[in-house]
Amino acid sequence: MHHRLAIIGFGTVGRGLAEILHKKKEDLKQRCGVEFSVVAVSDLLLGSVYWEKGLKLSQLLNLANEGQSIAAYPDGIKGWDSFRVIKESRADTIVEVTYTDLKTGEPAISHFKAAFESGKHLVTTNKGPVALCYRDLAAMAEERGVQFRFEGTVMSGTPVLNLAARTLAGTTIKDIRGILNGTTNYILTEMEKGLSYSAALKQAQEMGYAEANPEADVEGWDALAKVIILANVLLGGDLKVQDVPRKGITGLTPEDIHRAAQAEMRWKLIGKVQRENGSVVASVAPETIPNSDPLAGIGGATNALTFTSDFLGPVTIVGPGAGRLETGYALLNDLLHISVGDGIGSKDFW
Amino acid sequence: MHHRLAIIGFGTVGRGLAEILHKKKEDLKQRCGVEFSVVAVSDLLLGSVYWEKGLKLSQLLNLANEGQSIAAYPDGIKGWDSFRVIKESRADTIVEVTYTDLKTGEPAISHFKAAFESGKHLVTTNKGPVALCYRDLAAMAEERGVQFRFEGTVMSGTPVLNLAARTLAGTTIKDIRGILNGTTNYILTEMEKGLSYSAALKQAQEMGYAEANPEADVEGWDALAKVIILANVLLGGDLKVQDVPRKGITGLTPEDIHRAAQAEMRWKLIGKVQRENGSVVASVAPETIPNSDPLAGIGGATNALTFTSDFLGPVTIVGPGAGRLETGYALLNDLLHISVGDGIGSKDFW
Numbered sequence: 001m002h003h004r005l006a007i008i009g010f011g012t013v014g015r016g017l018a019e020i021l022h023k024k025k026e027d028l029k030q031r032c033g034v035e036f037s038v039v040a041v042s043d044l045l046l047g048s049v050y051w052e053k054g055l056k057l058s059q060l061l062n063l064a065n066e067g068q069s070i071a072a073y074p075d076g077i078k079g080w081d082s083f084r085v086i087k088e089s090r091a092d093t094i095v096e097v098t099y100t101d102l103k104t105g106e107p108a109i110s111h112f113k114a115a116f117e118s119g120k121h122l123v124t125t126n127k128g129p130v131a132l133c134y135r136d137l138a139a140m141a142e143e144r145g146v147q148f149r150f151e152g153t154v155m156s157g158t159p160v161l162n163l164a165a166r167t168l169a170g171t172t173i174k175d176i177r178g179i180l181n182g183t184t185n186y187i188l189t190e191m192e193k194g195l196s197y198s199a200a201l202k203q204a205q206e207m208g209y210a211e212a213n214p215e216a217d218v219e220g221w222d223a224l225a226k227v228i229i230l231a232n233v234l235l236g237g238d239l240k241v242q243d244v245p246r247k248g249i250t251g252l253t254p255e256d257i258h259r260a261a262q263a264e265m266r267w268k269l270i271g272k273v274q275r276e277n278g279s280v281v282a283s284v285a286p287e288t289i290p291n292s293d294p295l296a297g298i299g300g301a302t303n304a305l306t307f308t309s310d311f312l313g314p315v316t317i318v319g320p321g322a323g324r325l326e327t328g329y330a331l332l333n334d335l336l337h338i339s340v341g342d343g344i345g346s347k348d349f350w
Numbered sequence: 351m352h353h354r355l356a357i358i359g360f361g362t363v364g365r366g367l368a369e370i371l372h373k374k375k376e377d378l379k380q381r382c383g384v385e386f387s388v389v390a391v392s393d394l395l396l397g398s399v400y401w402e403k404g405l406k407l408s409q410l411l412n413l414a415n416e417g418q419s420i421a422a423y424p425d426g427i428k429g430w431d432s433f434r435v436i437k438e439s440r441a442d443t444i445v446e447v448t449y450t451d452l453k454t455g456e457p458a459i460s461h462f463k464a465a466f467e468s469g470k471h472l473v474t475t476n477k478g479p480v481a482l483c484y485r486d487l488a489a490m491a492e493e494r495g496v497q498f499r500f501e502g503t504v505m506s507g508t509p510v511l512n513l514a515a516r517t518l519a520g521t522t523i524k525d526i527r528g529i530l531n532g533t534t535n536y537i538l539t540e541m542e543k544g545l546s547y548s549a550a551l552k553q554a555q556e557m558g559y560a561e562a563n564p565e566a567d568v569e570g571w572d573a574l575a576k577v578i579i580l581a582n583v584l585l586g587g588d589l590k591v592q593d594v595p596r597k598g599i600t601g602l603t604p605e606d607i608h609r610a611a612q613a614e615m616r617w618k619l620i621g622k623v624q625r626e627n628g629s630v631v632a633s634v635a636p637e638t639i640p641n642s643d644p645l646a647g648i649g650g651a652t653n654a655l656t657f658t659s660d661f662l663g664p665v666t667i668v669g670p671g672a673g674r675l676e677t678g679y680a681l682l683n684d685l686l687h688i689s690v691g692d693g694i695g696s697k698d699f700w
Contacts, residue, residue, distance in 0.1 A: 297647030
């Protein structure tokens with residue numbers, strides 16, 4: 001089948017997806033029976049292009065990677081804004097990968113709604129809208145009969161929503177806890193090697209793990225958004241940002257780290273969701289956990305999440321929580337679920 | 351929908367499934383829309399009973415747990431052998447959970463074939479047939495238009511086949527390596543605490559982790575079967591038992607363990623599968639791995655498996671690799687996939 005995409009936002013993640021679609025074109029056709037074409041790309045900085053016959057991804061990536069306007073693409077209609085692309089392009093699915101705003105969720109929320117109103121599926125890795133108003137958006141998608149998928153919002157390419165919903169189907173999940181922010185985990189790992197907080201932060205910034213303004217990571221906002229998504233999507237909660245106690249890692253000193261190490265413990269920024277007296281509660285805070293805990297061994301920018309359910313002991317998934325191709329892959333996985341239906345993977349393996 | 355089961359083999363795992371079906375009856379009806387009924391049970395030691403209207407599981411479990419013949423069940427037809435139950439009972443799906451024989455695969459292979467020939471789906475946690483002749487069995491099931499599912503053969507209730515086939519769909523898996531045998535991992539963990547091999551084995555036997563004859567575990571046969579399943583099912587290999595180099599842990603001494611610890615390493619029995627020059631190769635052997643490896647932190651009877659693919663860095667899943675309810679749950683998950691189709695989980699979460 002043919003699956004036509006419009007990509008809104010052509011930064012790291014959008015380009016990661018384009019690169020994967022370009023490199024795996026033949027493989028996806030042969031193994032999954034799907035031919036993807038990108039009919040439009042719209043970016044606030046790089047301009048926009050719509051070409052119904054499908055854009056040449058290598059050409060588009062060259063323009064973007066050289067910092068040129070994608071309106072320099074030889075064919076197609078130029079100058080449409082994101083909303084016009086969403087509404088008027090002949091795309092089946094909108095890939096929304098603009099920036100995350102945890103206060104307003106915009107412009108992504110408006111993009112999502114425009115997609116649903118136009119009868120188009122939506123896939124995203126944008127945490128803002130899903131954390132702020134998952135229920136409304138899911139209801140709207142359902143009403144319009146379109147799909148709304150966001151596997152990459154929690155652990156990037158490492159599957160957690162599909163894992164819990166499908167692979168663990170039939171269990172009742174009791175609690176979820178884990179390391180949901182790679183930047184803070186990297187900083188804590190470096191502090192264990194003897195660095196001060198500020199030296200470890202500086203190193204994380206040099207490595208590209210932390211932003212110039214690191215607040216979203218180090219104050220726990222990023223982990224908070226992910227915890228709300230897990231609570232509301234997997235445990236049926238209806239939590240808002242203000243419902244979740246949040247504490248970052250900025251108060252931790254080398255002495256704290258050292259004292260924990262002496263007690264065979266480690267500090268980790270832990271996001272938690274659990275059922276408590278019939279309701280769903282969540283939190284984000286640094287905790288000392290014993291070295292024997294599977295989460296204690298997770299070093300560097302890696303993420304990990306432990307699910308506890310009624311029949312299984314703890315099941316933990318560990319993997320990358322960020323990265324250009326990793327996050328691009330999360331989008332591809334969502335797109336394949338839309339293309340092939342839930343029988344995805346069945347042809348190859350069962 | 352109504353899903354009728356016949357259970358062949360009523361030992362630990364068969365009873366684990368029956369207990370789950372009994373306890374979760376209402377939940378499965380409400381959340382998944384499936385009503386399971388067990389119409390027949392056949393066991394070499396406990397006898398057999400077939401009751402088309404559905405057996406009362408609590409009553410059946412009481413008989414079995416008290417060591418009584420299940421032919422003492424008040425209703426139904428008694429005395430059918432396993433093949434007659436498979437062929438003549440009005441079950442939709444056969445749950446085959448007899449003992450594992452890695453040399454002949456029998457009687458399970460014949461049970462599987464009888465199920466397919468009778469147009470019945472088959473779910474199992476029995477490694478033997480899947481390790482010995484997956485391709486033939488899968489082809490036979492496909493030809494008859496029935497499903498053949500065996501999630502529990504590798505890591506019990508911890509999902510690995512579904513994870514790789516569905517949740518990681520679209521990636522190309524390059525290699526798989528992990529800790530696939532809980533008994534040996536328990537022994538190695540105890541040896542790290544200072545026990546000799548034989549003292550650790552004795553303790554594992556007392557804990558119920560190791561059999562009186564521990565050869566299948568400690569000589570690597572169990573891990574070997576799992577590695578062959580991963581290779582043939584997930585990487586398209588066609589490996590036989592004799593194609594896979596195998597070494598157990600019986601040669602490891604406290605000195606080996608100590609020397610590794612001094613070098614910040616640990617001994618683990620590692621099962622590996624990878625593509626090499628266009629073909630699929632596999633092995634089972636004890637290895638020293640650095641403490642920083644996610645697999646190094648896996649202590650006790652826990653299992654873990656790391657998948658490396660073309661877009662994702664290593665993704666590791668950690669969880670129980672054995673257990674009555676855990677393995678029973680693997681069967682339930684397979685059964686739900688058959689009942690609800692691949693849209694399993696979609697009602698609750700998406």
